[in-house]
Amino acid sequence: MMKPTYSYFPGYHVFFIFLQIILTSENLMVTTPTGHVVARVGGQAELSCQVTPPRSVAYMDVRWFREDKSKLVYQYRGGHGVDGEAAPEYVKRTEFVSEAIGKGKVALRIHNISIFDDGPYQCSFNDSGFSDVAFMNLSVAAFGLKMQINVQSFGYDGIILECSSVGWFPRPQMEWKDNNGNVVPYSSISYSQNEDRFFFMKITLLLRNQSQESITCCVHNPLTGEEKQTSLIIANALFDENYIKYLIFIFLGISICLCLFYLLILYLMNSAFSITIISHYLQLRNRVFISDPLYSLYNSWMENMAVVIVFIVSLQTMVRPVQLQRELTDGGERDKGRDLPSKCMFRSKSEE
Structure with missing residues (x-):
């Protein structure tokens, strides 16, 4: 009667595969090919991570965070992206690049870069018995406009x-x-x-x-x-002394003209006649309907007439005091001329 023979090869084979998986998981690490990424405002940036030695990460949990993990930028889990967990400022601005996911390479593409995206990032890989993180920095640049x-x-x-x-x-x-x-x-x-x-x-x-x-x-x-x-x-x-004096003179002249114009505006605002003219102009303007085809003509004509009247009144108001002063001066000189003969006659009679 033959004794049964037992083969120990299948048991050793299973044990060897299990040990290889454990050693492989312990030797896995996450790296980044570019630790420093530069992007322009309004452009895009690509944050890449990979697992070494190469192996598929299709069913791993992959995440991108800001440096302190206070903001989740993107999460990939179970073979697809996870919506609703990323920070609001990154929603609809991220794209998961998975062309080389079978070799352990993935990337996160951020669109419409702003200055607020500037700073450190980290990507993490998690699986049963494996977890590792890689760090990178995104620098945003803007060129003067x-x-x-x-x-x-x-x-x-x-x-x-x-x-x-x-x-x-x-x-x-x-x-x-x-x-x-x-x-x-x-x-x-x-x-x-x-x-x-x-x-x-x-x-x-x-x-x-x-x-x-x-x-x-x-x-x-x-x-x-x-x-x-x-x-x-x-x-x-520009270094000539006379030229500098000329520029200073022009500057002072413009300043004086602006001051006089400002005083004129203040005077017109306080003038009762100007207020009356403006009120009549507004009444006439309100009488013209917008639907009238000649509304723009009526409107511009009344406006121009009002400006002309206000200018004439203000000019007359400024010129009138000068005329009165001249009339008073001329009248005083005439009175002196009339009094002189009478004084002479009075002195001649007294001498006699």
């Missing part, structure tokens, strides 16, 4: 130039350069941020060198290395 140089003031010691630019992120570097490309020390520099975190830059320069043909204002984004610049051609007349 507008840049200009203004001449602020003139003086005997030179001119003051101000260069301003808005729409930068992160805070850019700003400097002046002469026509040879050499850096010119600035007088002052300042910056501010609006509610969207865009930087507004301003730099000033007191220019004393009359031999300077041009001056250039440069703004440099330290993140992307891009630079924007604008130049101003300087005329020697």
Whole structure:
């Protein structure tokens, strides 16, 4: 009678496969091919993660968070994305890239990048017996929209130039350069941020060198290395003393005219006659219906007449006191001429 034989190979085979799975899970780790991603405002960014050694992560739980895990950006679980758990600012702005998911490579694509997306992120992989996290950083860049140089003031010691630019992120570097490309020390520099975190830059320069043909204002984004610049051609007349006096005279003349115009407006507002004219104009204007095909003609005609009447009245009001003063002066001189003969006659009679 033959004794039964037992094969121990299937048992060893199962044990070996189980041990290989455990060792493989222990050796798995999450990495990121690009730990630093740069994206422009309004563009898109791709945050990639992968499992090494390569293996399928189709049924793993994959998540992207902000650095402190306070905000969930996206979650992939059970072979599909999970809706309703991501932070509101990322809803409908994310896309899960899974072309190489069988090799352990996945990515999260964020659309319509804003400055508020700037900062650290992390992606986590979770499975039975395996959990790991990889960290990455997203840097957002914005290029300035507008840049200009203004001449602020003139003086005997030179001119003051101000260069301003808005729409930068992160805070850019700003400097002046002469026509040879050499850096010119600035007088002052300042910056501010609006509610969207865009930087507004301003730099000033007191220019004393009359031999300077041009001056250039440069703004440099330290993140992307891009630079924007604008130049101003300087005329020697700006340093001429007579030219500066001429500009000051023009400025004072314009200021005086504006003050007189303001006083005239105040006088007309207090004038009873002007108020009467305006009230009559409004009454006549209300009588014209909008449906009338000649409404625009009536409206403009009455408006022009009212302006002309107010101008004539105000001019007459300003000229009349001058005329009265002249009449009083001429009348006084005439009275003196009439009194002189009578005084002479009185003295001659008394002498006799």
